[in-house]
Amino acid sequence: MRARRAGFVLLAFALGLWGVAGIAGGRRPEPDLLPFLKRAWPMASYDRRADGVVVVRRQGEAIGYGASASAAGYGGPITVALAVTPAGAIHAAAFLEYRDTPGLRPSVQGLLGEIVGRSVRDPLAVDDDLDAITGATQSSLGVAAATRGAAERLAERAAVGQGSLALGAPEGVLLLLFALALYGRHNRKLATRSRRSLRWLALVGSFATLGWLWNRPYVLAFPLRLAAGDWPALSSYLYWYLLLALLLLGFDRTGRGPWCPWLCPFGAAQDVVGLVGGARRRRPAAPRLFRWLKRLLLVAAVALGLYYRSPGAASYEVFATLFRGEGSSLQVAILVFVGASALFVARPFCHWLCPVDGLERGLRFLRARGLHALGRGRRTAPAPRSGSLLPVVASRPVRVPRDPLRVLRDRVFVGVGLLCAALVVAHLASAFGAMSRGSQSGLMSESFAVAPNDVATR
Numbered sequence: 524m525r526a527r528r529a530g531f532v533l534l535a536f537a538l539g540l541w542g543v544a545g546i547a548g549g550r551r552p553e554p555d556l557l558p559f560l561k562r563a564w565p566m567a568s569y570d571r572r573a574d575g576v577v578v579v580r581r582q583g584e585a586i587g588y589g590a591s592a593s594a595a596g597y598g599g600p601i602t603v604a605l606a607v608t609p610a611g612a613i614h615a616a617a618f619l620e621y622r623d624t625p626g627l628r629p630s631v632q633g634l635l636g637e638i639v640g641r642s643v644r645d646p647l648a649v650d651d652d653l654d655a656i657t658g659a660t661q662s663s664l665g666v667a668a669a670t671r672g673a674a675e676r677l678a679e680r681a682a683v684g685q686g687s688l689a690l691g692a693p694e695g696v697l698l699l700l701f702a703l704a705l706y707g708r709h710n711r712k713l714a715t716r717s718r719r720s721l722r723w724l725a726l727v728g729s730f731a732t733l734g735w736l737w738n739r740p741y742v743l744a745f746p747l748r749l750a751a752g753d754w755p756a757l758s759s760y761l762y763w764y765l766l767l768a769l770l771l772l773g774f775d776r777t778g779r780g781p782w783c784p785w786l787c788p789f790g791a792a793q794d795v796v797g798l799v800g801g802a803r804r805r806r807p808a809a810p811r812l813f814r815w816l817k818r819l820l821l822v823a824a825v826a827l828g829l830y831y832r833s834p835g836a837a838s839y840e841v842f843a844t845l846f847r848g849e850g851s852s853l854q855v856a857i858l859v860f861v862g863a864s865a866l867f868v869a870r871p872f873c874h875w876l877c878p879v880d881g882l883e884r885g886l887r888f889l890r891a892r893g894l895h896a897l898g899r900g901r902r903t904a905p906a907p908r909s910g911s912l913l914p915v916v917a918s919r920p921v922r923v924p925r926d927p928l929r930v931l932r933d934r935v936f937v938g939v940g941l942l943c944a945a946l947v948v949a950h951l952a953s954a955f956g957a958m959s960r961g962s963q964s965g966l967m968s969e970s971f972a973v974a975p976n977d978v979a980t981r
Contacts, residue, residue, distance in 0.1 A: 534885060537822045541829055545751060548830040556604055556619070559967050560589045563606040563615040572753060575832040576676055585609060592672030593836075595851055595953070596623035596665030603635075603669040604967070607677045611642050616670070618970040623662050628970075631662045635972040643674040672835065693739055693762045696732045700725055701769050704781035722784070726791035734788025738846040741766055741782060743821075743878045744838035747828045771886070779887065783873065783880060789842050790873060793865040800866035807864075807874045807940065808933035814884075816944055821881040827955050836954040839947050840878065853950040857943050864939055867932070875940040876947055 560569055560579055564587055570578040579587040591604040602620035607613055616635045621628055641647065649660075649667045707713065707721035733739050745763045748755070757764060774780040783790060796802070807813070820839075828837025841858045844850035850858075857876075864871040873880055 540826050544826040544829040548832050559604045559617050588677050590673045590676040591619055592669050594665045594668035596662045601665045601669050605673040613639050613641050615973045617967045627662050632970050634666050639972050640974040643678045647671050693737050700729055704785035708781055725785045729786045730788045730791035734846050740788045740842045742838045742840050744834040747834040793870045796865040802867050802869050805868045807868045809937050813875050817881040821878045839950055853946045857946050860939055860943050
């Protein structure tokens with residue numbers, strides 16, 4: 524009862540905090556992007572959307588879009604701003620922040636000249652579309668990563684690649700896997716061995732397709748984006764809308780959904796690693812500690828994402844680090860610790876850090892409350908009347924001595940889990956710290972680059 528009451532208090536606090544963060548984030552000014560866009564398209568109006576993308580209009584017609592993103596360089600964060608035409612061409616680019624090695628900036632700044640004129644659909648990768656600067660490889664990678672981040676935010680605004688609503692291979696595979704998971708979970712006639720076989724089939728299929736092939740596991744960024752008031756086009760984000768709808772609707776009587784135990788690609792990767800060390804039969808210690816730790820990390824990440832209008836930065840999962848090799852050095856360290864621990868304990872990331880689990884528990888709580896309010900919740904048997912049963916004298920439980928090696932192992936993995944949580948905090952601080960340090964005087968004007976065939980007054 525106390526745990527349930529504490530969970531309700533935390534949920535109420537989280538909803539209040541997220542509401543305040545969302546309102547404050549909507550009023551938070553972004554002084555850097557506006558001067559950049561005024562130079563790219565003067566004599567126009569500039570409408571900032573909830574996701575931080577600015578729509579540039581002239582006489583009521585959209586003539587371009589602007590956004591910025593940050594990435595880590597060799598010695599600090601780098602923030603790049605892009606101005607994109609409705610056709611998807613990068614019209615202008617500039618640095619809004621450069622906290623990397625100052626002496627490398629004149630050389631790295633030349634990359635902006637290679638960026639303008641390209642399409643937001645291009646890979647924009649070093650040694651592919653962009654030439655790495657000799658002696659500044661890490662800084663070049665940081666500029667490319669920040670450019671890709673801004674391009675991804677702007678890609679859906681461009682006319683390129685938009686089409687009618689249609690089911691593709693990812694959507695079809697997602698529906699098939701969900702159907703398989705629901706059948707395996709809810710068919711009571713299935714034997715235990717058949718149920719396990721279906722679960723492994725679903726997990727391996729999800730790992731191979733939703734994870735390794737398409738890198739589309741469920742992450743925090745998309746629902747957070749919707750919560751911030753930015754609803755992208757259904758034709759461009761059909762897969763994510765479909766996945767979110769299935770997660771919200773595909774649950775059983777206990778409120779649990781099939782995603783985590785049956786379909787999560789990263790969970791499947793941990794299960795496969797656990798087969799080597801026999802981790803399936805060992806669960807991480809201190810479940811209550813990490814249950815609350817996951818909730819607090821989720822509350823903090825969502826609040827920061829809403830305030831800074833950056834859902835991608837708030838999504839601290841290491842899924843893309845595994846499936847695409849993308850992520851900060853802190854996320855790589857988390858992946859290494861989780862991978863090593865998965866040899867000995869079952870699904871350590873799920874038990875220690877996963878925000879999806881915390882989000883699902885919150886939804887499960889709301890579902891249970893809703894069903895209870897509608898009179899459809901679980902009913903408990905009435906307590907027996909006083910005197911109807913003989914009094915039972917409870918004896919003290921006998922303490923069984925624990926294996927010292929097991930105690931040591933549990934303490935080691937609790938320490939590793941806390942270390943991974945500290946790395947998540949450091950990752951969030953690094954991702955959002957660049958957004959709170961303010962601008963550098965004159966940097967935008969000095970680094971501004973425009974496509975040679977474009978006219979600034981277009």
